[in-house]
Amino acid sequence: MTFYVQTxxxxxxxxxxxxxxxxxxxxxxxxxxxxxxxxxxxxxxxxRKSVFSKILNKRLIKENIELKIAVLCxxxxxxxxxxxxxxxxxxxxxxxxxxxxxxxxxxxxxxxKVRQQIMLLYPNATIIISxxxxxxxxxxxxxxxxxxxxxxxxxxxxKIHTKKSFESTTKKVGNKWRRELLNSxxxxxxxxxxxxxxxxENPRLGMLGSKTWHIKAADNYYFAVSSNESGxxxxxxxxxxxxxxxxxxxFGGTMFWIDAKTLLNKxxxxxxNLIINNLEVGYFNADxxxxxxxxxxxxxxxxxxxxxxxxxSI
Numbered sequence: 001m002t003f004y005v006q007t008x009x010x011x012x013x014x015x016x017x018x019x020x021x022x023x024x025x026x027x028x029x030x031x032x033x034x035x036x037x038x039x040x041x042x043x044x045x046x047x048r049k050s051v052f053s054k055i056l057n058k059r060l061i062k063e064n065i066e067l068k069i070a071v072l073c074x075x076x077x078x079x080x081x082x083x084x085x086x087x088x089x090x091x092x093x094x095x096x097x098x099x100x101x102x103x104x105x106x107x108x109x110x111x112x113k114v115r116q117q118i119m120l121l122y123p124n125a126t127i128i129i130s131x132x133x134x135x136x137x138x139x140x141x142x143x144x145x146x147x148x149x150x151x152x153x154x155x156x157x158x159k160i161h162t163k164k165s166f167e168s169t170t171k172k173v174g175n176k177w178r179r180e181l182l183n184s185x186x187x188x189x190x191x192x193x194x195x196x197x198x199x200x201e202n203p204r205l206g207m208l209g210s211k212t213w214h215i216k217a218a219d220n221y222y223f224a225v226s227s228n229e230s231g232x233x234x235x236x237x238x239x240x241x242x243x244x245x246x247x248x249x250x251f252g253g254t255m256f257w258i259d260a261k262t263l264l265n266k267x268x269x270x271x272x273n274l275i276i277n278n279l280e281v282g283y284f285n286a287d288x289x290x291x292x293x294x295x296x297x298x299x300x301x302x303x304x305x306x307x308x309x310x311x312x313s314i
Contacts, residue, residue, distance in 0.1 A: 041180045041212060044187040050211065050314045051194035055201075065196045067155040069095040070147065070260065074139035074161035076102045076132075078114040084162070085121060087186040093196065096154075097125040098146070100139035102132050134279030134293045136161035136254060141296075145272040147264070154260035156199060158185065163253055177213070181255040184210035184314055195257055198312065206259040206309025207301060209251035214313035217248040224248055224298070231295030232302075239270055239299070241306045249301040249311050258300060262307045 042050075055061060071088065075081060078101065088097070099118055101111050115127050130142045140159055147154070163178040185208075186192060199205050217224040225232065225248060232245055280293050301311055 041176050042183075044183050044191070047184050047187055047314060048191050048194070051191055051198070054198055054312065054314060055194060060197060060201065061190070061193050062197045062200060063193070065093055065193070065200050067093070067196060067200060068153065068260075069093065069156045069158065069196075070152075070154045071095050071097050071158045071160065072140050072143045073097065073099045074102075074136040074143075075099050075114070076105050076136070076139070077162035077164055078106060078111070080162040080164075081114060081117060084160070084182075087160075087182050090186050090189045090192050091158075092189050092192065095158075097122045098143040099125055099127045100143050101127065101129045102139065103129050104132050131281070133281050134276060134296070136163070137293050137296045138276055138279045141267075141272055141276050144264070144267060145276070148268055148272060154264075156196075157258050157260045157263060158256075159258065160185065160255050163255070177253055180212050181210050181251075181253045184212070185255060185257060195314070199257070199259075202310075204308075204310050205312055206262055206304035206307060207256055207311045208258075209256035209311075209313055210253075211313040213252040214311075215250055215252050217246055221246065224250070226294075227290045228295045228298060229290070231290045231292055232298055235292075235295055235299050236302065239266055239303070241266075241299070241302050245302075247302075247305060248298055249305070250298045251301075251313075254297050254300075256300070259304065259307075259309060262304060262309060263300070266303050266307075 069091070071091070073084065075084070097118075101114060103111075105111070106114075111129055118125055118127060126143075126146065128142060128146070130139055132138075134141065139161070144157075160182065163181070164174045184191075185195070195208060198208065215224045225245065229245070232248070235241070236245070275292075275296070278292055279296075280291055304311055
């Protein structure tokens with residue numbers, strides 16, 4: 001057996017190395033150190049196979065699926081609309097499209113032109129322009145507020161947004177992150193049909209997202225909850241969520257399919273507009289601070305678990 005004796009010098013060197021590592025990774029925007037926490041980004045073929053593995057038998061995939069679907073799209077980076085419309089074409093069943101454009105992301109005239117481009121393809125789409133508040137979470141809540149006010153009932157919501165993350169990581173990672181999320185949810189007509197089949201055949205399924213970005217507090221509490229513990233607990237109290245925070249699960253990047261009735265039933269009991277008005281304004285990168293926006297990002301999974309439904313990743 002070998003014993004290692006730490007001298008004051010070795011202790012100091014070890015401490016300096018840890019401090020250096022912390023600040024290097026905290027302030028260097030070009031670092032990709034955290035990306036290694038996740039699996040390698042998968043191909044559409046791998047994602048399709050993982051969908052099939054959940055269904056167990058390819059013959060179970062339904063061609064005609066009667067589910068009322070709403071796509072909630074936060075379109076801050078409107079230049080990504082050509083990419084997003086290609087993904088939306090993979091949904092071969094009827095759906096309602098709700099789009100949130102963001103005030104200040106471009107001139108008002110440009111936003112009107114973007115709106116016209118969307119309406120050419122989806123003439124019945126609901127398109128709003130909201131304040132730049134709460135990032136994609138705020139935009140999505142604004143869309144949900146409209147649906148709640150009109151008492152429109154849906155079976156499923158698909159939450160997507162134009163994620164780039166250039167400020168919090170690199171351009172390369174931001175693009176890979178967005179496309180992995182979109183490929184998992186909308187990568188091909190077969191992937192979409194498989195996902196809809198899963199929801200149709202399993203009434204207990206409440207939320208589905210990318211396996212690559214499925215983050216669980218049970219695996220790494222600090223990484224999943226981080227500094228947002230107080231904010232998450234406050235929201236749990238406000239929304240009457242009794243689920244243990246140690247069981248928290250969410251999808252990094254906040255794109256997923258989710259049971260719309262479960263989500264609306266919980267949010268209808270709260271003042272959605274009050275939550276929106278309290279969200280942080282503009283872009284921010286606050287990985288080491290508690291924010292209402294990032295706390296809300298982590299709440300969606302707890303809403304599902306609290307309703308005794310399952311969260312599945314593919």
